[in-house]
Amino acid sequence: MQFQIARTDLQRQLQHVASAVPRGTPPMPVLSNLLAEVRAGQLHLTGSDTEVTMQGACGLRESSTDSSITIPAKKLLDIVRALPSTVDALEARLVDRDCLQIRAGTGRYTLATLPATEYPQRPVVGVATLLKLSDGLLSSLVHAVGYAVASADQRTYLNGMLIHVEGSTVTCVGTDGLRMAVARAALPRDVGPAKQVILARRGMNAMLTMLDGKDSPVDLAIGSRHLSMTKGEQCMVSGLIDGKYPDFARVLPTGMRHEVKLDRRVLLDAVKRATIMGSDVKDAVVFDFSGDILRLSASAKDKGDGSEELFVPDLRMTMRLGLNARYVTDALAALVEDTIYLRVNSPSESVVLSNGDGNDHVIMPMRL
Template structure:
């Protein structure tokens, strides 16, 4: 194999590959990226056996072929090369070495046989559809903060993507929860997604897939089966196993009859919570909300470190209420609000609180209170 490729193009492809590779693994080939050159493209494939990413990049191919080399080492070399450099990658197939040349720099890297590289079996996808990148970005960005990190409840370690009944008909919905907070985000159902099985997309896949969604003009081809999900652009294909488990009945947790309504500037609210939480004990991070007519008093009382109080003007016309929350959860939910106002719906100090963005019901958040 012998190819020439522009440094920026190579860096983009290799950085996507090396982020999939697990830093510590017992199978040496899994630390490598599979480079395949043919025609006028080079493809870079990496896997951790649960996720596989393939990045195609334009290249001048003098001699077609394939080899595997350490993804992290290649990424570090390319990252340190000067901007605009032309990088030449070549191996003769016999020496077990890949030569990387750019200007006056020359590197020789150990390779492993391409035959040993595991390629993820292609599943029969039962549903195929396309969705604009900004739509998918919103679905996953607004829900991923609520993904659970508890390994024992593995079925909560991802975002549940499925077709659901929305207010105006069927919607594409993403839900994540860790038992303390929940995010439920809806989008218009793309054509072809009607028969999609509900799947739990793992946390790592959500992070890797996010890199495909930065181009606002891009259409993402989505393929779903009971066991796998695939997101693809013309250049990058990301395939992942889904979490084998049943997502809980989240609808039961979302309160429907919370009568007390508070409307507040989301940005000001987040800043105020952040300020008063400065003195809270790191373990509980509890902040108390005391609501009275058009007035919210945020307070923290941490016997070890001190106390803090801040008052905010809000729109509130119901009876007085005192309720406590984990400050971190409030901040994460408030940071999801794109509009000016956040609307909180309370029932009592012991019941789940609902939050949405203004009058928009396509994004709904639930947070559990805590004793303060």
């Protein structure tokens, strides 16, 4: 193996694929390495923890015959990052069969390698439902529901984000059993019959590292056991959780008797101020609707209390209910619109915070 490559190109791909390399002691020593393959004038890099696999490719300025090897991920990335900005390119060649020598500017580095044959086979998505959408759209869907995905729940199916595609609509859902976030969007074309999969939290987070919220195209391939996302020369493949997800359509309350139109930022800031005294993540913020005033209040034993009042024209309801303060602020942070709607039937039933256009956040009430 011998090649010359632009430093900026290599660093960008290294940062992408190295994000999949396990931290700490990996299940197999070779997983601390990246698989590096020279093929047809390109360097193909792969990093994996067996649950998530990241792949990237970049063109080479010069290269020898096609070959492959595995290289220590962290050391290689550290070297490339530490190079002075005046270094435009670096050269690499395999010496003594198991060492990669790197030349960059005045620097010379030698890294111990492992054979490519020891690297696990990359996952294959197989027969899949194909979606083409924009980075910005997918990014908004994942950010809207990701906060509600459970972490380390015994019900493994809750430790992932549901992706439901049917016809020309894609729906993403996250829930931990006490709250639920649902985000929907239209697809540019009909994808046919319904398909539903659960993307593990690890895969969801890996997806977010590739998304920047811009308009660049993204391709999703949803198989029976794996999901892949491709953006330009970069790709992510993640395993799917095997399980039956709760029927989110049945969980979403319908026919709500009361709907209150609110300024999202004003409400979010008021909730934060009212709950300053709170110290426990389970602390409640009380919503007290009366006349044209919404009074928000919170208290903490032996510490004090706080309250805020908001003028809400045409309120026309009297009700007092308690909600988990962190759940409220998480949902309001996920909603990006200026105007949102609070929908409720009674103090003992779920509350829905919504943008009115398919982005709904359901919160179970607390007993006051």
